[in-house]
Amino acid sequence: MSKNSKGQKETIKKVLLYIKRYLVFLVLSLLFAVATVFATLYVPVLTGDAIDRILGPGKVDFPYISRILLQIGIVIGITALAQWLMNVCNNKITYGVVRDIRNDAFAKIQTLPLKYIDGHSHGELVSRVVADVDQFADGLLMGFTQLFTGVLTILGTLGFMLAIHPGITLVVVLITPVSLFVASFIAKRTYQMFRRQSETRGEQTALIDEMIENQKVVQAFGQEEKVQQRFDEINQRLYRFSLQATFFSSLTNPSTRFVNGLVYTGVGVVGGLAAIRGMISVGQLSCFLSYANQYTKPFNEISGVVTELQNALACAGRVLELIEEEPQVSDENGEVLGQAKGNVALSHVSFSYDPKQKLIEDFNLQVQPGQRIAIVGPTGCGKTTLINLLMRFYDVDGGVICVEGKDIRKITRQSLRENYGMVLQETWLKAGTIRENLVMGKPEASEDEMMKAAKAAHAHSFIKRLPKGYDTVIGEDGGNLSQGQKQLLCIARVMLCLPPMLILDEATSSIDTRTEMKIQNAFAAMMKGRTSFIVAHRLSTIRSADVILFMKDGKIMEQGSHDELIARKGLYAQLYYSQFSQ
Secondary structure, eight states: OOHHHHHHHHHHHHHHHHHGGGHHHHHHHHHHHHHHHHHHHHHHHHHHHHHHTBOSTTOBOHHHHHHHHHHHHHHHHHHHHHHHHHHHHHHHHHHHHHHHHHHHHHHHHHHSOHHHHHHSOHHHHHHIIIIIHHHHHHHHHHIIIIIHHHHHHHHHHHHHHHHHOHHHHHHHHHHHHHHHHHHHHHHHHHHHHHHHHHHHHHHHHHHHHHHHHTHHHHHHTTOHHHHHHHHHHHHHHHHHHHHHHHHHHHTHHHHHHHHHHHHHHHHHHHHHHHHHTTSSOHHHHHHHHHHHHHHHHHHHHHHHHHHHHHHHHHHHHHHHHHHTSOOSOOOTTSBOOOSOOOOEEEEEEEEOSBTTBOOEEEEEEEEOTTOEEEEEOSTTSSHHHHHHHHTTSSOOSEEEEEETTEEGGGBOHHHHHTTEEEEESSOOOOSEEHHHHHTTTOTTOOHHHHHHHHHHTTOHHHHHTSTTGGGOEEOGGGTTOOHHHHHHHHHHHHHHHOOSEEEEESTTTTSOHHHHHHHHHHHHHHHTTSEEEEEOSOGGGSTTOSEEEEEETTEEEEEEOHHHHHHHTSHHHHHHHHHOOO
């Protein structure tokens, strides 16, 4: 069995597990499909019966034909109702499955380790959850709508034809395998093409997402032409893969139509000869021709469904790959950390993003409650990585990090992070009101508490100038607020929570000097009695820290207070004097 075929079968099995949840609707859909097909196939019987009552001029049984026409009207009404109910069930199954898959995919994104998110394009992940699932929904809906009725129509017409004349039916059956062979031959070759099309579409979505988000940078550095070239290259590949997939899949319909023409011709010739010899009536012949047409029609539909299902399965495979990614290590059985005092210890910690490239090795640090630890050093030395390890966004490769004497890998992530307050250089605000963003960490906060925190962060004045004050709705990532205003809101959010430990990673990088001086005073009051980790490039903001760590290549090169490190005239002193040469 080929790799593609095996992968396709695995995908089908996983999709069927989702469909199994809607077994009731699946059974109802099948029953309504049976009713639809039976009613549709019964109409030619009534029509043939009516034709046989037309014997010639003046020999027409109008009363009987009137009753037949009434029956045909009733049967058509039943067909329409059954078909509508079948479509309702199919829609319920399809969009229920799509909803479940999207829920599972988004839930998995919430539990994936940060390493996976950092290692994959965000646009490509968006493409899987949105575009690929939409493509899958289209294929699944077509499958349920046409596959059931198609298969039942084939079986039903064979049954009716056998009842009329087995010999003519044999002609139909002998030609049928040609159509099946053609459809199968093409379908096997289209799956991989649709998969490549889906993957390239994800790559294109990723590029568009990245470029729109960073359009200012693209224009500032005059990269429009290069970006256009990259887009053209991806777009050309998508064009080529889409063309190949569509071309091969479009061969199915005309090929099966040709075979269907052979079936209809065979029935017409053999049936005509049988009618001349009196073996069947003219009405039965017309009935047989109608069945031959209905028998061959589903092969066209099924071939189209198979093609669409190839695309749907290719898209479903990519989404299911995401759902089946290994989540971060579960902490369901972890210990819940209560209110921490601020004891943090790192013992022989080692970590690297890439096993081939070492970053932090044999890192040791002991932090007492209430201490302010400043972390400085050249870019890439591991400052932000250390913050990621403390918050357990990444787990250490070796050694141990303890809070209150407990290994953080044995503590639930939620209880650990509830004891930290973070203000980062990269701000994050959700779409909603200012109020909703401020109380994110403390939903039960009162109006006075919220305003007090905003005033302490010097955000209250600009918030009051907004059209609706604290009820002003901002867009994704802060909308039209300036970078400094967004950072002030993030600072106010932490000041409202006031957890026992703080992490400030370039927390005032986007704020003007005068406001920064005021906020530093607010930070000093906030950090009093709280263990604080401060990452800063502006050394003037960390002079009052209890301990300053100078890091280089993932190791602590120097450690001590500001005065001690200046007196030592080492690496920290060189960095300090490079900023304050006067």
